[in-house]
Amino acid sequence: MVIPKQKSGVFTVEMKSTPSLRAGLIKAGKWQQVLANLHTKASGSQPFIDYQDNFYLVNVTTGTPPQQFNIVPDTGSSNYWLIDANKCTNQACQGYPNSGYTKHRFDSTKSTTFKSLGTSFSLQYGSGSCVGTLAFAGLTYGSQTFGLASSIADVFGYQIMDGIMGLGWPALSDNKVVPPMQNLLSTLDKPLFTVWMDRITNPPSQGGNGGLITYGALDTINCDTTFNYVTLSSQTYWQFAVDSFSVGTYNVPKSQQVISDTGTSWLGGPPKLINYIVLATNAKYDALNQAYTVSCTASGLPDIVFIIGGITYNIPSTEYVLDMGLGNGDCVVTIFDMEFTGFGPQWILGDTFIRTYCNVYDIGNGQIGFSKAHHKSV
Structure with missing residues (x-):
């Protein structure tokens, strides 16, 4: 991987790929049971079920002092949400043992810049859903309204991720929240971002292959x-x-x-x-x-x-x-x-x-x- 030299107005964020959920559960002999559970609990409003088997993550910090999370950068949605440490307490919110991953959850009581807006939200994805309340917190580029999920779909409990950062357009955003990219635009050299994903090793069972998101430049x-x-x-x-x-x-x-x-x-x-x-x-x-x-x-x-x-x-x-x-x-x-x-x-x-x-x-x-x-x- 080649990381371009940083300069003012351009931000390069390294990505990593997750281990294969499907491969890991197949090896453990538990994939068929997970499939059965997912189909049983899937929402009827979902247009398709994509298990997001291998996907790419970025590290994002939120709050003051910063709390760190592994986030899916998602151009197919426009909201940013994290798991609520105080309200989302079931096994999916903590991470299923089969995933080999313990979720990082946002603790609002430990952030001095946190402010609850008290507005409920509900988001549906092709591979799951989450519900919760909207919050307001300080970020490195100012402030961002984000969701604190009090409930997440079972499929997210099996995956190595703590939330999703939507990189889509404002029209797609729930509750008309300004998406992260629109908040970031004024700090960038150019109003764009480039995504490069490195190849997944074959077999892709361990993850770790990276990539880069370059904000503000090609x-x-x-x-x-x-x-x-x-x-x-x-x-x-x-x-x-x-x-x-x-x-x-x-x-x-x-x-x-x-x-x-x-x-x-x-x-x-x-x-x-x-x-x-x-x-x-x-x-x-x-x-x-x-x-x-x-x-x-x-x-x-x-x-x-x-x-x-x-x-x-x-x-x-x-x-x-x-x-x-x-x-x-x-x-x-x-x-x-x-x-x-x-x-x-x-x-x-x-x-x-x-x-x-x-x-x-x-x-x-x-x-x-x-x-x-x-x-x-x-």
Whole structure:
């Protein structure tokens, strides 16, 4: 990893990837039971269930004196929330033993800048939900209204994370709270941030691989120097149009709406088009583990291809096929199907795409840009 030299108006934050939740629980023989529990407790309002198997974290401090947390930077949402140390006390809030991680929870009684607004909130994610009250606290760049969760979804209890920092647009924010990025803009050289995600080792069971978020500048060290931009079609999610999608001999030459989402680990798409990937790779559905699989030694697998703004973006099998420890020589194809309605996105381009191409989220110009990511090894 190359960390650019810091300068005024540019802030570079190192990321780390978590160990694979799925791989760890499969190894312990407990994955099927976790799946059963998650499906039983999942909210009916959730449009899809993405287990965020491997995802990337940043260290964030909140309050005075600062309390430190491992946070998911999520371009698919716009609120910042932490677990309430005084009200969220069940096992999920503390972290399930299977996760090997004890949650860090915000203790408002130990922060001199904390002020409760007394406003309730409820947030739904593709992989869970949280409810609680809004609070106001001092941060290194001034102040930020954030949520203190008194209850979180079970799925979060299995994951190595203490909260979520939404990097989406204000229109997506619950209670019209100003998102963290909008509070940070006045301190930046440029009103944008760049995300570079390093490759996950294969198998990705231990985590630790990093990446960088560069606030206020392009990362031209870990990414190619040329970024190609497209205008956003909606300033809620980081949503834009792709010109076409193809895999192998299957081609869909029509515009579709997609979002770039750092908080989603895999590629999500319409069932019919996900099935094209299944057919092109000869993948099989593992009903027990609820994932599509191919042989870990499979060769000649086609790239998944999106054309965006007239530029071709290929996702190679080295990015979308991962060894999750299923055994029998099987590897997981990191795809899932989902259904969105109306004018919402048809695809979610999660970490599988972002590891291949750096994403620059240009708030000032209402656009998103892409550049080939640099990695030491595959």
